[in-house]
Amino acid sequence: xxxxxxxxxxxxxxxxxxxxxxxxxxxxxxxxxxxxxxxxxxxxxxxxxxxxxxxxxxxxxxxxxxxxxxxxxxxxxxxxxxxxxxxxxxxxxxxxxxxxxxxxxxxxxxxxxxxxxxxxxxxxxxxxxxxxxxxxxxxxxxxxxxxxxxxxxxxxxxxxxxxxxxxxxxxxxxxxxxxxxxxxxxxxxxxxxxxxxxxxxxxxxxxxxxxxxxxxxxxxxxxxxxxxxxxxxxxxxxxxxxxxxxxxxxxxxxxxxxxxxxxxxxxxxxxxxxxxxxxxxxxxxxxxxxxxxxxxxxxxxxxxxxxxxxxxxxxxxxxxxxxxxxxxxxxxxxxxxxxxxxxxxxxxxxxxxxxxxxxxxxxxxxxxxxxxxxxxxxxxxxxxx
Ligand SMILES: Nc1ncnc2c1ncn2[C@@H]1O[C@H](COP(=O)(O)OP(=O)(O)OP(=O)(O)O)[C@@H](O)[C@H]1O
Ligand SMILES: [Mg+2]
Numbered sequence: 218x219x220x221x222x223x224x225x226x227x228x229x230x231x232x233x234x235x236x237x238x239x240x241x242x243x244x245x246x247x248x249x250x251x252x253x254x255x256x257x258x259x260x261x262x263x264x265x266x267x268x269x270x271x272x273x274x275x276x277x278x279x280x281x282x283x284x285x286x287x288x289x290x291x292x293x294x295x296x297x298x299x300x301x302x303x304x305x306x307x308x309x310x311x312x313x314x315x316x317x318x319x320x321x322x323x324x325x326x327x328x329x330x331x332x333x334x335x336x337x338x339x340x341x342x343x344x345x346x347x348x349x350x351x352x353x354x355x356x357x358x359x360x361x362x363x364x365x366x367x368x369x370x371x372x373x374x375x376x377x378x379x380x381x382x383x384x385x386x387x388x389x390x391x392x393x394x395x396x397x398x399x400x401x402x403x404x405x406x407x408x409x410x411x412x413x414x415x416x417x418x419x420x421x422x423x424x425x426x427x428x429x430x431x432x433x434x435x436x437x438x439x440x441x442x443x444x445x446x447x448x449x450x451x452x453x454x455x456x457x458x459x460x461x462x463x464x465x466x467x468x469x470x471x472x473x474x475x476x477x478x479x480x481x482x483x484x485x486x487x488x489x490x491x492x493x494x495x496x497x498x499x500x501x502x503x504x505x506x507x508x509x510x511x512x513x514x515x516x517x518x519x520x521x522x523x524x525x526x527x528x529x530x531x532x533x534x535x536x537x538x539x540x541x542x543x544x545x546x547x548x549x550x551x552x553x554x555x556x557x558x559x560x561x562x563x564x565x566x567x568x569x570x571x572x573x574x575x576x577x578x579x580x581x582x583x584x585x586x587x588x589x590x591x592x593x594x595x596x597x598x599x600x601x602x
Contacts, residue, residue, distance in 0.1 A: 221575040222601040228496045228575070229256055232466045234363060234371050234459065235496075238488075239470035240480045241377030244501035244579070246270045247586045248470045249374040250278065251595045253306055257290075258596075260303035261369040266359060268311050268374045273587035278308035287362075290589070298590045307368070317344040317354045324448030325441075333441035339434045352376065356456045363459060461489075466496035471566075473500045473559040473578075478566050485570070492574040499599065500563050502581040504556040508549045517542040 229235065235252055237245045246267055253265035264287050270280065279288045287307035295302050318335060321344075325331035334340055352375070359373050459465060467488050471481035481498065488494050521542035524530050530538055567576055579598045586595055596602065 219601045221577060222599065224573070224575040225497050225577055226255070226259075226600055228466060229370070230259065232464065232496070233369065234359065234373065234465035235468055236359075236373045236375060236460065236465065237468045237470055237499075238375050238484055240472075240477060243470045243472050243477060244499070245377075245470050246274070246374045247592070247595060248468065248499050248501065248579075248599075249372045250274070250308070251592050251599060252468070253308070253370070253372045254589070254592050255596050255600055256370045256372075257302045257304045257306035258300060262304055262367070263306045263370045263372065264362060264368040265306065265308045265372045266311055266355075266362070266374060267308060268355065268376050270310065270374075271585070271587060273585075275310065277588045280308050280310050294589055298593060300589075300593065304369070311355055311358055311374075320354065320357055320449075320452075321445065324445045324452070326444050330441045330444045333437060334445075337434060337438040337441065339438045353453075356460070357452065360452070360456045360459055461494065463493075467494055468497050468499060469495055470499045470501055473503045473562050475558075475562050475565075478562045482566065482569055492571050495574070497574065498566065498570070498576045499579060500559075500566070500576060501579045503559050503563070503578045504552060505580045506553065506556040506560070508553060510553070513546065513550050513553055515546070517546050520546050 229252060235249075237249045237252070239245050246269070249267060250265050250270075253263045257263045265278070267275070267278070267280070270278070277294075279290050279294070281288060287309040290306045290308065292302070321334050321340075322331060325334060355373065355375065359371060362368070362371055469481050469484050469488075471477045485495050485498075517539055521530075521538050524538075524542065524545075530541065533541055563576065563578065570576065577599045579595050582591070582594065584591065586592060
């Protein structure tokens, strides 16, 4: 195993929570499952908490439905592809909406407030679209499962966030958003309040534009929701403590192109900018260097000769063979440009990070990663197994 992979394996071994973050579509869900697979093979009881995995991947992980309990990946599935895990692997799909509901259930001071919130028409909207609710619910679920203590390692996949702050700061941001002065202005009783005593005129005026039903719902929602703040704040502090302690580490997943690398570096800075918090970078979908540069400079005749009478060349006359060889060389040259660009970007990333922080590379596979077998290919690339 290469030093980088060894360092990463040691990191995975030493943590109880690993959070995979990164921009949309870079491979967070894939990487989370791969880290889980590795740890399960090494003997840990692992739970992979995924968010919106591709259907086929969900199937191969045995995930039945959103919000269902963690489901184990049966031993036979591993054995089919020649693996014999020393530990176990469970997977579960996070249901943000459900998690947020259970948060309300937990923190509402009484049945009335609970009902008022859950039945409120605006709650549906707020619980799914207010900045940070999804991330909050994910962090909350992670905390709950961590406290239950059934797993040695929980790997948390994260939603595609527009920037890194969303995830780590979601708990505080959510509380702040609802508790903001503008919101207070709306629901706190008093002369300055829009919905407090003596505001009939304002409501009447606003109603013309927004509909009185909306105003009433908003007022009811915010009043009931305000009862949750204390619980939310306490819980947010605990979640943050877990995510910033030695128990947890973050793994930044990125594509190896310039734009994504910049975003990944931004994530790194926002997560604290040091490798005690961010344990590793995974550069995913790296174009491999197939052909050495000197070979790309070969005349196409030599490529044609090298191809000899392979299947590919069968049935082509001499000039077609020459054209075919040219096409292959041009194609390989173009591919090499991509490979070189990837390498440059990864070098730029390495130059900006501490030497001891492992940067792992996963090649661009010609197929999607939708099965345990596919995950195992990625695992081999990351852990150099
Ligand atoms: N190294 C790779 N080679 C080829 N395909 C890959 C590779 N890594 C991931 N994929 C495929 O790319 C797609 C996106 O990967 P994945 O779902 O893991 O990304 P994500 O970061 O979780 O996306 P989202 O932000 O939408 O949640 C999937 O179809 C996956 O199978
Ligand atoms: Mg995903």
